[in-house]
Amino acid sequence: MRRFFQSDFFYAFTRSPLAMVSLFVVALMVLSAVFANFIAPTNPFDPASLNLMNGFTAPMEANIFTGEKFLLGTDDQGRDLFSAILYGLRVSLFVGMMAVGLAMVLGVLLGLIAGYVGGWLDTLIMRLADIQMTFPSILIAMLIFGVARGLLPPELREEMAITVLILSIGLSEWVNFARTVRGSTMVEKEKEYVAAARLIGLNRWQIMLRHILPNVLGPVLVIATITLALAIIAEATLSFLGVGAPRTEPSLGTLIRIGQDFLFSGEWWILLFPALSLLALALSVNLFGDWLRDTLNPRLR
Amino acid sequence: MLLIILRRLGQSVFVLFLVAFISFMIFRYVGNPVDNLLGQEATTERREALIESLGLNDPLHEQYFGFVFRALQFDFGVSYRTGEPVAEMILNRLPATIELALVSAVFAILLGVVAGVYTAINRRGFIANTILSTSLIGVSLPTFLIGVLLIWVFAVELKWLPSFGRGTSVDLGFWSTGFLTVSGLKSLILPGIMLGLYQMTLIMRLTRAEMLEVLRQDYIKFAKARGLSDRTVYFGHALKNTLVPVITIAGLQLGSIVAFAIITETVFQWPGVGLMFINAVYFVDIPVMSAYLLLVGTLFVLINLIVDLLYLLIDPRLRDGQLRGAES
Numbered sequence: 064m065r066r067f068f069q070s071d072f073f074y075a076f077t078r079s080p081l082a083m084v085s086l087f088v089v090a091l092m093v094l095s096a097v098f099a100n101f102i103a104p105t106n107p108f109d110p111a112s113l114n115l116m117n118g119f120t121a122p123m124e125a126n127i128f129t130g131e132k133f134l135l136g137t138d139d140q141g142r143d144l145f146s147a148i149l150y151g152l153r154v155s156l157f158v159g160m161m162a163v164g165l166a167m168v169l170g171v172l173l174g175l176i177a178g179y180v181g182g183w184l185d186t187l188i189m190r191l192a193d194i195q196m197t198f199p200s201i202l203i204a205m206l207i208f209g210v211a212r213g214l215l216p217p218e219l220r221e222e223m224a225i226t227v228l229i230l231s232i233g234l235s236e237w238v239n240f241a242r243t244v245r246g247s248t249m250v251e252k253e254k255e256y257v258a259a260a261r262l263i264g265l266n267r268w269q270i271m272l273r274h275i276l277p278n279v280l281g282p283v284l285v286i287a288t289i290t291l292a293l294a295i296i297a298e299a300t301l302s303f304l305g306v307g308a309p310r311t312e313p314s315l316g317t318l319i320r321i322g323q324d325f326l327f328s329g330e331w332w333i334l335l336f337p338a339l340s341l342l343a344l345a346l347s348v349n350l351f352g353d354w355l356r357d358t359l360n361p362r363l364r
Numbered sequence: 365m366l367l368i369i370l371r372r373l374g375q376s377v378f379v380l381f382l383v384a385f386i387s388f389m390i391f392r393y394v395g396n397p398v399d400n401l402l403g404q405e406a407t408t409e410r411r412e413a414l415i416e417s418l419g420l421n422d423p424l425h426e427q428y429f430g431f432v433f434r435a436l437q438f439d440f441g442v443s444y445r446t447g448e449p450v451a452e453m454i455l456n457r458l459p460a461t462i463e464l465a466l467v468s469a470v471f472a473i474l475l476g477v478v479a480g481v482y483t484a485i486n487r488r489g490f491i492a493n494t495i496l497s498t499s500l501i502g503v504s505l506p507t508f509l510i511g512v513l514l515i516w517v518f519a520v521e522l523k524w525l526p527s528f529g530r531g532t533s534v535d536l537g538f539w540s541t542g543f544l545t546v547s548g549l550k551s552l553i554l555p556g557i558m559l560g561l562y563q564m565t566l567i568m569r570l571t572r573a574e575m576l577e578v579l580r581q582d583y584i585k586f587a588k589a590r591g592l593s594d595r596t597v598y599f600g601h602a603l604k605n606t607l608v609p610v611i612t613i614a615g616l617q618l619g620s621i622v623a624f625a626i627i628t629e630t631v632f633q634w635p636g637v638g639l640m641f642i643n644a645v646y647f648v649d650i651p652v653m654s655a656y657l658l659l660v661g662t663l664f665v666l667i668n669l670i671v672d673l674l675y676l677l678i679d680p681r682l683r684d685g686q687l688r689g690a691e692s
Contacts, residue, residue, distance in 0.1 A: 194379055194382070197619070197664050197665075197668055198619075198623075198660075198661075198664060199619070199620050199623040199624070201623060201624075201626075201627075202623040202626070202660070205626070205641070205642070205645055206645075206653070206657060208645060209644065209645035209648065209653050210390055210394050210653075212645070212648050213390075213394035213648045213650055213653075214394055296506045299506055299508075300506055300507070300508055300627060303508045304508070304626070304627065304630045304642055305630075305642070305646055306642060306645050306646055319508075319509070319512065323512055323515075326512075326515065326516055326520050327520055327527075331516075334512065334516070338509055338512070341506070341509070342505065342509065345504065345506065346504050349504050
């Protein structure tokens with residue numbers, strides 16, 4: 064721990080207001096998502112707590128029927144928007160992190176295999192990566208989402224929507240991890256410690272996972288942070304388009320989609336607050352990722 | 365030279381067959397064509413007859429080549445949802461998407477190059493810095509939020525422009541165009557901006573970077589020393605030499621315009637192929653999804669091929685060695 068506080072990395076962090084502010088915002092949002100059920104005044108998805116009379120209450124104004132006040136107003140069903148955003152944040156962050164986790168595990172494993180084993184496996188994996196790179200990842204995510212929906216029986220589609228969403232975003236973002244890990248694995252495997260490990264008779268998997276993996280993880284963390292911003296935006300986009308999180312379990316993107324319907328009738332807050340939350344989240348993760356990249360590994364630029 | 369071109373062509377054909385194979389697998393195994401055409405309650409005999417007539421009992425490779433063969437004749441089967449032939453659905457919606465892509469590409473290239481040149485020449489200027497920092501925020505905004513914002517400001521508050529649809533379009537027989545009516549043109553503005561904005565910032569940054577690079581060269585100093593006007597130096601000498609990479613990137617971006625058109629068309633309820641695809645994903649309309657994948661895949665492979673061949677034409681150094689590493 065002391066070593067961490069004395070490191071160059073920590074010093075660079077304390078000298079960068081941008082990094083500190085963005086990390087603070089990210090931490091705040093993660094915490095409020097995790098503790099959403101303690102912070103939120105109401106549970107927005109418990110039908111018993113909703114009062115239709117509270118519908119369309121403007122922020123900080125008393126409702127004309129019930130006299131209740133809501134910090135950020137309510138939507139058409141009288142749902143407190145502040146609580147809905149906290150729960151939406153939870154869905155958005157959960158999907159984003161799980162998707163990045165999936166992409167990271169998949170990409171790192173494939174990258175290790177491609178770089179260490181080489182040969183036709185390397186050609187196969189990298190060709191696949193090349194082909195996938197030429198298509199925008201959001202398009203691939205949409206396709207996987209559609210195919211997975213087609214494979215599921217109709218009654219499971221709503222229930223499994225979040226899992227399918229994680230799968231489709233995760234599978235569309237693995238390429239960057241694989242490419243970077245493959246590159247650094249090819250450098251590492253020429254080093255003496257790998258030769259020594261091979262000499263004492265360790266098998267391929269032991270060498271790859273126990274010896275090479277820890278040495279190629281640095282850039283992976285940077286890519287993971289940057290990919291997290293991409294994944295959060297991808298999730299919001301898919302949910303906004305109606306092919307993501309269902310209305311029963313809305314993410315920020317779903318809330319924005321709902322809010323757009325009320326723009327014309329003048330209920331601007333239903334759109335504005337979820338949009339601002341998404342913006343703050345995506346922007347701060349992005350800025351922190353950029354700073355991390357510039358500080359830890361300027362070569363990745 | 366010829367060998368390289370042939371090898372490159374071979375790669376493209378291979379990727380095309382791979383894309384066709386994926387769309388075939390989706391078409392054949394995701395969802396059930398028999399259930400969708402006959403309904404669950406059909407008798408076994410009718411099922412057997414349909415399975416036989418669709419050729420679902422044939423060996424897999426025969427079915428695959430049948431699929432490719434029919435696709436080459438623009439036969440993608442029938443939509444599960446509407447019962448229309450998919451090819452007809454695509455042809456009806458294609459003009460809307462192409463016109464939208466065209467408008468946004470022109471917007472992105474014109475404004476991007478102009479802004480790029482301006483910010484490169486006035487490097488320390490206040491306006492240049494404002495443009496650059498605004499573009500940074502613009503890139504971090506999710507595209508759909510930009511569309512929603514445009515609708516809010518220009519359609520809801522100011523009521524200047526329509527918020528959805530194409531307006532009135534004129535039917536030219538094979539092509540329905542929105543270019544010929546006022547409402548059609550007005551409807552193009554907001555979606556055009558939304559779709560082109562990201563590409564515009566990209567082109568602007570690229571033009572700026574290339575321009576700064578070129579402006580450092582000796583021949584620019586020499587041209588200035590000769591007493592040529594700023595205008596001739598910047599636009600006659602400098603800009604010309606920055607355009608090659610800008611054009612290739614703009615060409616490569618054509619593919620992402622198609623992908624982002626899905627988002628734009630959904631936000632603005634624009635009756636193009638992107639909206640058709642999203643609805644197909646939502647309603648699990650497998651033939652439409654598979655046909656869309658095939659079309660877009662072909663488009664991407666073609667764009668990459670053309671860009672690679674153009675490189676070969678422009679840069680003689682590439683002719684001797686390998687082509688670029690990343691290709692499809």
